[in-house]
Amino acid sequence: MAQVRTPGANGCDVYLTGTVFLDIIFTGLDSAPVRGTESWARGMGSSPGGIANMATALARLGLRTSLAAAFGDDMYGDYCRESLEHGEGIDLSHSHTVPGWHSPVTVSMAYEGERTMISHGHEAPPKSAATAYDPDAPECPPPADACVSSLVPGRPQEWVATAARRGSRIFADVGWDETERWDLASLAELPDCEAFLPNAVEAMRYTRTDCPRAAAHALSAYVPLAVVTMGSEGAYAVDSGTGETAAVPAIAVDALDTTGAGDVFVAGFVTGSLAGWPLADRLAFAGLTAALSVQEFGGSLSAPGWPEIAAWWRHAGAPAGTGKRYTFLDDLLASCTQSTPPRRAVPTLGFRPPAG
Template structure:
């Protein structure tokens, strides 16, 4: 399914979304009977491996039908080879702007998922920077996703915005401790800004996430604040459109990459021209489906998984108390293209999350 079928036109860029960042190899352990303790040995009932880091968002975008181009450095080792092959051949991501760096090994993150939380241990050396001229030659794209860093300017973001791409910005923890929006030099180029509630409260000094999202909308056309288990809220400062959508309650297996998958859903709905509330709903749904599987990239749902969930909602969630769910996600039945036929039972299993099965 192509979610942008209704808006595509002759002469449009071949790339829907361009992004850059660091690719990790993620190794995830799940299914602990008790939290690991120092000096002891703890067995996990589940383990999976997958490309991580920026690969989480790239895979999520591609699985939702967006033509995705990723510029990243890959390690010159078996981990890097696995990540490259998985993203290019398995996920159909354009890696023509990426490169393998001789002698540089892949960053690795081990994630311990327990009781709805995760503890991560990472190892890696600073990735060799991609040639600025190489980044500046980013392909024409409908949109790009940029990670905003205090005091750090990315020339390719400015150029992408100037050439008409929609820029979706995200932030991380501000290690400088300043929490100053004026210190994000790429913010003026952003069409949308997505933050979690804690970041939004620190950046705006607001008393609540709902007030924070309005404060952020004074700096960027569309502001989104994710509220964890409470869902997400958003404001379009240009039109005055507001939305708050509750989350879908699930039993999480691994929350790795949930924020990246949320971003992918929001980007997809925005490029398709959907109302703000529908964009939040799709983003929240894709994130909820992803945390029920291993890893961030291999857990990202496609339209088949979304169709399976929607069919299950109709089948098992009947009654007046479930009417809000059916009403909130009714837009899934009105998409430009039909959802895929569901031929396998719920839950859908998307990938074997392990390295190197031979044959």
């Protein structure tokens, strides 16, 4: 990114907002839990989750990332804030701590290549509430080259339009439509988006199609760039401005935990977009970062950085026959050196210091 940033560029590359969860992940389950029985997991990890997945993935790829989120004033909130701000270097100047509000929690159980999640939490009071208002808070949303949003049917986010008017490039994904209406008109921010990145099921339901590629072409009538992720089948994209299409297969890996893989994919795609890469390279890079992430615990702390990408390229990329598709990494990784291993999800939030 240093090569494409211009003098006087915005203070951050990417801005995003959302809910931070404390994720507790169980892996090594042979099957789904059975009612009335006790299941033992062979692995366990804890890490910040929710919007922290995306923020961490962006930061580990070298993007100056700014996150606006509420944090509880409990131990979970302190852990998540410390991990993101000091561990990952994410700007939290737009975030706030809410006294008396407990952090949302998600328990994720990984088995048979998938995961089942149980979450609990309460919506945080707005930042303007008396318990959380900060009169010295910086302008929000801040000037940023790009913003990432998760669209919610029927719940417009005014900040997206504000950011788009100021020149930010908007990248968006979407979650499951709990209303089951699957109406594109309910996604109020879609006209402001440069790219829309739903998964195959979401894309087909919104477009009433029975093929992910057909869904991508249908969505391209609404956004300049439609990207549909297809799991083990890879990803497919349509650029409505140029008519260009791109398809990249997925990288086969043994998945430990798929939590946050979609967030990491979006982070990889945003990185390539801001760097000005060709569409197919952006898809390939996004798929690679997602594939590397599912081999570790958790959604946020499983995200790869450049040293992990370089290690894959040196030891697995070319021998696995994927070299031709990823030759664009050669120049990018030429100066990439080994660094301190990234923090990963661990079973506990921390040990007390030794007595004495």
